[in-house]
Amino acid sequence: MSAAASVPAAPPRVSHALAAVALALLLGLQPLATDVMMPALPLLARDLAAPMPAVQMTMAALILAFGIAQLVWGPLADRIGRRPVLLAGVALYTAAAIGAALAADVGTLVAWRTLQGVALAAAVVVARAMLRDLYEPHEGARVMALALSGLGLIAIASPVFGGLVAGWGGWRATLAVIGAGSAAILAFLALRLPETIVQRNAHATAPGPLLAAWGQVARHPTFLAWALLTACTYGGLYTILAGSSFVYMNRFGLGAGEYGLAMATGSVAYLGGTVVCRRWILHHGMSRSVRRAALFTLAGGLGTAGAALAGIESLWAYLLPQALFCFGHGIHQPCGQAGAVGPFPRGAGAASALAGFVLAFTAFCIGRWLGLVLGADVRPYALTVAFCAVATTLVAWTLVRRLPEAVHK
Template structure:
């Protein structure tokens, strides 16, 4: 064998700015896939005469497919490289969005949304793996926080744009917007993003080594702590995403446009969290940053529950705690996503996939739960947010607290 063939290829230079933009666009497809659709869910339910359980399934199917597909895309990206997986996934995402926009009934829509979730998984799992390709965990968390500031801007625009589009052109038009976002991200990857993996792993998809790698990752206490943190905080956020439109629009009478603006303010709070995260990481490190953020998370969850249990009939009573929760989420996510893949430089794709699967399975279960309990009573929604806020806080103050702190010079 040629000796040169055994030497890992040099990685193309990627600046912090380019990496942050790429991560923001790739990870931003997740809120685009969900948030743009949020104001359209009640409209969709009426036009397709779909029950609450079926409407929630349009979200839950996307999330479940997203979680399962990561278990495939992650190892494939470790074996063949990041760019091929991104190109295939983004092309499929764009096509699935078009199919969903043309769906004639809710069952067909659910199927297209599931395929959209499969494609979305490629973008998200590769984005997190790229972060480990390029940076050590502490530096990666700072770059991720910068990227999530960009994602925050996308998250602010998504429900606002979705509300305006849904009000002006109907729920199908919102899916057309989602497809355009996928096409634009695909063009960016084609034109600007190089391959980031230095050395591919030819055994990454072999069943024996793959199962052994997953078993080792799943037992690693650093992975367990950070993966549970990201799953719990996203559990609360997903409850807000999947349930708030029915609370704000059906219970309090907000129109699609005003609801989109309400959700955008939560995204603005999330953006503030990512900005604070970058500063706190430099000053306090990862573990202490998320422990501080848990105070905001817990206050947001308990505030939501208190409003519901007290019977307060005001949008503000739910919106203000939502801001607190979203602020904390903006700190938990960059720290958790970087921390979960940090110990696994040779299997970042597999680690990213496993963390993503846990998160997505959590969200799927929440979607099924909300499909059963959502109605005129706001207490199930509020208490679900509070549960996940408490769970996030517990993980931050116990499992994460026990981890060795990464130096943050």
């Protein structure tokens, strides 16, 4: 039988429930790599006698590698299929987590975390591409919102569990837990998730066609609007992920376990946003949903900045605005991730990769910035959250608003 004859005429029938569970687990590898580690960062800094820029690089290097590697994994998934790229990526992610747990110094730790970011890219880019394989954008956004509700549960548990593990066994134990969790996810995916690509593109990795495809994607107004929205809102979330442990633990004196509980309030709000997202998409479409969500995002960012500038010494003055921002993020992300790949059914891998690169590069820049400015003063942290909130709102109220409604419904 020829290779062409073996290509299925239509994607496999995958239930919304199975697709949502698989997407939640794949996207959940990112909070496993970041949220579980958040309570351990101050412990890591003390144990390895590492300066703040080096500690932030354990997060920022992972994110930069995550962004760049998507540009490779995405086209490769278009050429050879989703499943082999996915399984290889999750296996590498597991190995890198174990290697990081055994690192003797911060430089080695950064190297392993960089490799973990490369592997994470395979999981996330394939997850978004599989969503486009199986569903049209509007239906895909609803499935993504359901998946992100599951991701919200992972996000709630991650900092709490990470705080408990870090308090019990130190920062190395948190990385061992990440490795064990990803190994379990790998087993589930190998047993349950089928190949979803309908037609492989033999030229997807050829330099000429690849650059042409990226150029076509990057110029598309729908891609630009949704990719910038997800990058800006994730920039604010990344600021919270990478910076809040030093604010809450060092300034307000929370222990690792208490910090995990504090961060869970934002995760609960994020989960609520994903639930509301599914309802709003049905009644208002994707564009109007994110424009509404931007009000919560803006209130969260400005509230955080206001508390810092006013010198308010109350933990709740930061937790409540954080919850508002996370609620808005729970609406922006499913719409943005589905919307960015929507116009490209034949090149979902390349579009997903480019959107992921924009998001990750934004987060990397913020991570480097935080490494320079974080300290006893809470204002740089708060103003960075506010900046990302304003940027998200402007994109939602301008670029996304200008898209034709037929794209969203």
